[in-house]
Amino acid sequence: MHDLMTWKRTSAIRWLLLVGVVTGSGLDLQAQKRDRLITTIRSGMRESIRQPDGSLTFTNLSTVEVIGFSLGGVTVNPGQVFQADDDWLTNLRVKVKNISGKSISHLRMNLALPEAKFTQDGRNYSMGLSLDYKAGARANNEGAEMKVILPGDEVELVYLETGVSLSQEIASRTGVTSITILQYGGDVTAFFVDGSQWRGSNLPVGRGSN
Numbered sequence: 057m058h059d060l061m062t063w064k065r066t067s068a069i070r071w072l073l074l075v076g077v078v079t080g081s082g083l084d085l086q087a088q089k090r091d092r093l094i095t096t097i098r099s100g101m102r103e104s105i106r107q108p109d110g111s112l113t114f115t116n117l118s119t120v121e122v123i124g125f126s127l128g129g130v131t132v133n134p135g136q137v138f139q140a141d142d143d144w145l146t147n148l149r150v151k152v153k154n155i156s157g158k159s160i161s162h163l164r165m166n167l168a169l170p171e172a173k174f175t176q177d178g179r180n181y182s183m184g185l186s187l188d189y190k191a192g193a194r195a196n197n198e199g200a201e202m203k204v205i206l207p208g209d210e211v212e213l214v215y216l217e218t219g220v221s222l223s224q225e226i227a228s229r230t231g232v233t234s235i236t237i238l239q240y241g242g243d244v245t246a247f248f249v250d251g252s253q254w255r256g257s258n259l260p261v262g263r264g265s266n
Contacts, residue, residue: 088141092236094125094134097168099241099257108251119246119254120163122261123151123210134240134261142234146222150187150213152244156254160205162190162247165213168239172230183226185238187213204249 106112125132126149132138140147154160165187172183191204195214205211215222227233242259 089139090142090234090236091137092140092144092238093137094132094238094240096134096261097239097241099243101243101255101257103254103256106253106255115254117156118256118259119154119156119160120244120256120259121153121155122165122242122244122259123153124262125150126212142223145185145235145238146215146217148187148215148238151210152189152213153210154205154207154246156246156248157207158252159207159249160246161249162188163205163211163213164188164245164247166241166243166245168241169226169235170237170239171235172226172232174230183230185215185222188216189213190216 102114103116103118104112104114105117125134127138127140127144127147132148150165152163152165167185167187169183169185174181174183189202189205189211191202193202193216194200195202195212195216202211218225223233226235240261242257242261244256244259246254246256248254
């Protein structure tokens with residue numbers, strides 16, 4: 057009887073320890089999630105087209121439609137707070153559509169990180185972030201190889217790894233370890249297969265947005 061009671065007490069303690077470990081891990085994962093926000097800023101830049109010979113002309117024609125942002129398959133909307141962990145920038149996706157009549161080899165969206173400030177040569181700067189879709193590349197060096205974007209194609213822009221993690225790069229340059237705000241100015245560059253480039257700004261998010 058004594059041995060049976062000892063076994064039960066030991067089993068109960070092990071069970072409580074296991075529950076504590078599982079619960080603690082869950083709390084740690086939950087604690088990593090914080091409020092995040094994508095804000096919209098207005099750019100003063102005009103849309104333009106650069107030809108292969110370097111000549112630049114301004115245009116009112118749009119080449120790319122920005123459909124929306126998502127994180128882990130869930131839609132996130134600019135101006136609305138959402139929960140995410142500290143790696144959210146590398147997992148962010150932006151779906152876009154080629155609405156031009158030409159094939160695109162590379163799309164790049166530039167965004168700003170207003171919290172990631174640093175000083176260089178006596179001047180103050182803040183870091184930026186680019187999300188890309190580039191023929192021949194792979195998202196996070198995994199998955200299917202990205203293809204040329206044909207007219208009418210929809211693709212997702214992602215953060216392409218450079219060998220150094222984004223969080224480490226931000227922390228080493230600015231000391232900031234958790235980014236909570238990302239600024240979107242509708243700044244997108246399309247590199248066409250024929251060598252020309254289109255630069256767009258203030259592109260609305262969502263079909264039919266104004």
